[in-house]
Amino acid sequence: MVRNGSVESPSPRPRIHQTHPHDTPLFQSTVSQSNLRRFNYWILVFRLSAFCFSLSSAVFMLTTNAAHDDAVDSPRWYHFGAFRFVIAANSIVALYSLFEIGASVWEIYSGCTVFPEFSQVWFDFGHDQVFAYLLLSAGSTGTELARQLRGVDTCRVHNAFCIQSDIALSLGFVGFLSVLVSSLLSGYRVEIKAQLDKMLAQFV
Amino acid sequence: MVRNGSVESPSPRPRIHQTHPHDTPLFQSTVSQSNLRRFNYWILVFRLSAFCFSLSSAVFMLTTNAAHDDAVDSPRWYHFGAFRFVIAANSIVALYSLFEIGASVWEIYSGCTVFPEFSQVWFDFGHDQVFAYLLLSAGSTGTELARQLRGVDTCRVHNAFCIQSDIALSLGFVGFLSVLVSSLLSGYRVEIKAQLDKMLAQFV
Numbered sequence: 001m002v003r004n005g006s007v008e009s010p011s012p013r014p015r016i017h018q019t020h021p022h023d024t025p026l027f028q029s030t031v032s033q034s035n036l037r038r039f040n041y042w043i044l045v046f047r048l049s050a051f052c053f054s055l056s057s058a059v060f061m062l063t064t065n066a067a068h069d070d071a072v073d074s075p076r077w078y079h080f081g082a083f084r085f086v087i088a089a090n091s092i093v094a095l096y097s098l099f100e101i102g103a104s105v106w107e108i109y110s111g112c113t114v115f116p117e118f119s120q121v122w123f124d125f126g127h128d129q130v131f132a133y134l135l136l137s138a139g140s141t142g143t144e145l146a147r148q149l150r151g152v153d154t155c156r157v158h159n160a161f162c163i164q165s166d167i168a169l170s171l172g173f174v175g176f177l178s179v180l181v182s183s184l185l186s187g188y189r190v191e192i193k194a195q196l197d198k199m200l201a202q203f204v
Numbered sequence: 205m206v207r208n209g210s211v212e213s214p215s216p217r218p219r220i221h222q223t224h225p226h227d228t229p230l231f232q233s234t235v236s237q238s239n240l241r242r243f244n245y246w247i248l249v250f251r252l253s254a255f256c257f258s259l260s261s262a263v264f265m266l267t268t269n270a271a272h273d274d275a276v277d278s279p280r281w282y283h284f285g286a287f288r289f290v291i292a293a294n295s296i297v298a299l300y301s302l303f304e305i306g307a308s309v310w311e312i313y314s315g316c317t318v319f320p321e322f323s324q325v326w327f328d329f330g331h332d333q334v335f336a337y338l339l340l341s342a343g344s345t346g347t348e349l350a351r352q353l354r355g356v357d358t359c360r361v362h363n364a365f366c367i368q369s370d371i372a373l374s375l376g377f378v379g380f381l382s383v384l385v386s387s388l389l390s391g392y393r394v395e396i397k398a399q400l401d402k403m404l405a406q407f408v
Binding site: 081082132133136137138139140141142143144145147148187191194 | 285286336337340341342343344345346347348349351352391395398
């Protein structure tokens with residue numbers, strides 16, 4: 001059987017750097033190298049957003065005891081397991097986002113990924129998924145604790161503590177949304193890379 | 205420019221019903237119609253699991269007040285917002301899973317999807333994602349409430365209530381894992397369908 005594409009094609013070299021869709025009629029799709037580059041920019045934007053919001057959520061939660069009352073009995077974040085979980089989750093996501101921002105900038109400027117390409121797209125997608133679930137879980141847990149604290153005396157006596165932890169939780173949820181969008185984009189990136197690989201495999 | 209594949213190919217008719225991978229050397233992948241069928245069986249298994257676990261989680265939580273003590277002051281699930289959330293989330297997922305089980309069985313027996321194929325795969329994938337997040341959020345919220353109840357008198361006086369709600373929460377988490385796996389599988393199904401569509405578009 002004749003292997004189509006590699007024998008009769010007038011240009012047997014890979015032509016994936018041509019971005020015009022009519023140059024690759026075989027695939028009848030707009031997915032191309034330039035598409036991938038545009039995606040990398042969007043992913044960078046959402047990673048920056050995830051970094052900012054999760055870092056500020058962790059910092060806000062950490063500084064809840066920097067309010068007016070420095071009394072011994074005033075509540076601190078480390079008195080509550082759920083708030084410790086929120087700080088841990090947001091710090092982990094901030095660190096991960098920082099690494100991913102570096103990797104994104106590196107890829108945009110040098111044109112190649114930090115890890116081998118196949119590992120990189122799956123690494124990104126897998127971690128985005130896991131960290132989105134982690135942030136949502138931490139946010140839900142913290143929100144339920146904050147609701148419980150409103151029912152007892154804590155929030156009547158130390159209102160600043162409750163308001164500040166509410167702000168930290170909201171920032172954490174915005175961070176979750178950013179990671180969620182990054183995860184959808186990097187899932188689509190896995191797909192684009194797979195199509196580019198298939199194009200290469202057909203031409204060489 | 206010569207359009208590869210459609211002119212020189214010895215058999216211009218679509219051959220997607222042949223399942224042997226060597227019959228389609230152009231794609232160099234094992235993705236095929238039979239692969240899709242095997243996936244449908246696996247998705248059905250995880251949907252059944254999601255249905256069983258989320259339904260039993262909701263029922264367990266609903267019957268927490270059927271224990272020994274029928275006193276007026278004994279805690280009920282409807283006294284706690286987080287437990288109401290757990291019941292609502294698990295009921296919604298049980299209903300959705302029931303619908304999806306029906307759709308899966310229909311697809312396996314009749315060979316076609318309930319909605320148009322393109323809508324169906326995206327409908328499944330989108331809802332799986334959303335409901336996985338919903339169940340995780342409900343589970344985290346309920347777990348934090350259960351932890352708080354251990355700190356106050358409720359669990360010392362009404363231990364059966366706490367044990368039963370813990371069981372309901374665990375069942376909910378197993379349901380979450382099932383929906384998570386279904387979501388990954390239906391994400392891969394979107395990919396398989398896209399490849400099959402591309403195969404068809406090349407041959408016809």
